[in-house]
Amino acid sequence: MKALYCLLVLLATVYADVYNPQSYTDRPCGDDLGNLWLDVIAVVDNSQGMTTDGLSSVAANIATVFSSGTRIGSNTTEPRTTRVGLITYNSVAKVNADLNTFQSINDVYNGVFNDLSAVTDATDSYLATGLQAANALFAAQSFxxxxxxYKKVVIVYASEYKGYGELDPVKVADEMKGSGVYIVTVAYDQGGNGQLLKDLAGIATPGYSFSNTDDSDNVIGEIQGALLQANCFCPTDWDQYRVQFNDKNSYHYGLCLQYVSLQANWLSSKMxxxxRWNNSYLATEFSQDKHNFILQVVKSxxxxxxxxxxxxxLSWLSSANNWVWEQPIGIEQVPLQVWSNWDMGYPKNVASTSGVLNLQSGSGTYWENQALMxxxxxxVCETYSCDTDNYCDAQLNKKH
Structure with missing residues (x-):
C-alpha cells in the first residue's frame, strides 16, 4: 500500500510535465486529475461507531479528493468527466446521491456535507449492504x-467490520471486482490498532486499502493515486506493462503491449x-525489466x-549514425542508451542488417540485427494506454 503510494509520488515528481520519450523511461499513466474520467461511488458508514466528528472528516476527505480540477457530472462536449455517487449504510443502506445527482464540485460539497452531517442512531454496521447498493447503482446507471x-470505483469509508452469511462483504466485493469494479477502502480506525485496516484489505483491490492512521499522513493523495491507476487501462487483447507480470494489480505504466503471432519481416512488422491501434508502434525495450516483461507476454x-x-x-538509422527505437508516428525516434541486450557476435554489418529481433538462447532472448525486408x-506492438492524457471512446479509440 505505502510502496504503491511512494512510487506514484516519485513518478508524479518526475513526470510533472508532459511525458517525453527522450527521457529513456517508460511512459507512466496520466496524472492529470483535471481530466479524470471515472464513475465513482463513495460508500460511507454512518453508524454510531463512525461518530459525528468522524463523519464530518469523511465529508471533507471526499470533497477534497475531487477538488483538483476534476470535472464533476456529465458533459456532452467533454467526455473526460467523473460522476460521483454517495451511499450511506449502517444496518441498511441508503442511496443519498445517484450517479447523476452531482453536476459540479459545488454539488459534491453541498451534498456530502449535508448528508454526512450526523451519524444515525444505528449501532450495527454491515458493509455488505452498502456494497450491494453500490453494485445495483452501477448496474442501473453505468454498466x-x-x-x-468508464472504469468504476467504490471508495469505502468504514469504522468497523462485521458480517457473515448474506451480510459477508467479501462475497459482494469479490463479485464486484470480478466485474471490473475497483474497490478503495479507508479505515476510519479510531482505536488505532490496525485491525480494521487488515480486515478491509480483504475486500479492497490489492494495494488500494488505506487508513486515517497511515504513516504517510496523506490519505487524500493515496486515494487520488488509486483513482489515477484505475483510470489507466488497455483495450482487450493488449497487456498493460506493469511491475509484476503475474500480478495484474501491481503498479502499471501507461503502455500497452500486444504479441502478434503471424510472421512478417521487420519492415512489415513496423508498418x-x-x-493495430491508435498510434501503435513496434515495442521498445529501454530496460532489462521491460525486456523480461515482453518475454513473459510472448510466453503467455x-x-x-x-x-x-x-x-x-530497434533499427539502425543511418542519418543519425545510431540505433534508434520506434515511437508513435510524428514523434522523434529515441536513440539507444544505457542498457543493451546484444547476442554474442552482434550487431553485425548494419549496411545490410538494420532491424532487430529477439531470438531465444537458453532460457532468455537476445537482440540480433537482420535485413529489413x-x-x-x-x-510485439506497443501503444499508450487510455488514461487522463488519452480519452478512449466506447470502441476504445483514443480521442485526446
Missing amino acids: NTTRDH ACHT DPGVKQPYKYNVG TGAANY
Whole structure:
C-alpha cells in the first residue's frame, strides 16, 4: 500500500510535465486529475461507531479528493468527466446521491456535507449492504450505458467490520471486482490498532486499502493515486506493462503491449504495428525489466513455440549514425542508451542488417540485427494506454 503510494509520488515528481520519450523511461499513466474520467461511488458508514466528528472528516476527505480540477457530472462536449455517487449504510443502506445527482464540485460539497452531517442512531454496521447498493447503482446507471467503458470505483469509508452469511462483504466485493469494479477502502480506525485496516484489505483491490492512521499522513493523495491507476487501462487483447507480470494489480505504466503471432519481416512488422491501434508502434525495450516483461507476454501466448523469435522496434538509422527505437508516428525516434541486450557476435554489418529481433538462447532472448525486408518473425506492438492524457471512446479509440 505505502510502496504503491511512494512510487506514484516519485513518478508524479518526475513526470510533472508532459511525458517525453527522450527521457529513456517508460511512459507512466496520466496524472492529470483535471481530466479524470471515472464513475465513482463513495460508500460511507454512518453508524454510531463512525461518530459525528468522524463523519464530518469523511465529508471533507471526499470533497477534497475531487477538488483538483476534476470535472464533476456529465458533459456532452467533454467526455473526460467523473460522476460521483454517495451511499450511506449502517444496518441498511441508503442511496443519498445517484450517479447523476452531482453536476459540479459545488454539488459534491453541498451534498456530502449535508448528508454526512450526523451519524444515525444505528449501532450495527454491515458493509455488505452498502456494497450491494453500490453494485445495483452501477448496474442501473453505468454498466450497459454510454459510460459502460468508464472504469468504476467504490471508495469505502468504514469504522468497523462485521458480517457473515448474506451480510459477508467479501462475497459482494469479490463479485464486484470480478466485474471490473475497483474497490478503495479507508479505515476510519479510531482505536488505532490496525485491525480494521487488515480486515478491509480483504475486500479492497490489492494495494488500494488505506487508513486515517497511515504513516504517510496523506490519505487524500493515496486515494487520488488509486483513482489515477484505475483510470489507466488497455483495450482487450493488449497487456498493460506493469511491475509484476503475474500480478495484474501491481503498479502499471501507461503502455500497452500486444504479441502478434503471424510472421512478417521487420519492415512489415513496423508498418503492421502502426495499424493495430491508435498510434501503435513496434515495442521498445529501454530496460532489462521491460525486456523480461515482453518475454513473459510472448510466453503467455497459447500458440507460441520455442525457440522464441520476435521483432522489436530497434533499427539502425543511418542519418543519425545510431540505433534508434520506434515511437508513435510524428514523434522523434529515441536513440539507444544505457542498457543493451546484444547476442554474442552482434550487431553485425548494419549496411545490410538494420532491424532487430529477439531470438531465444537458453532460457532468455537476445537482440540480433537482420535485413529489413528479408526473413520473418512474430512481433510485439506497443501503444499508450487510455488514461487522463488519452480519452478512449466506447470502441476504445483514443480521442485526446
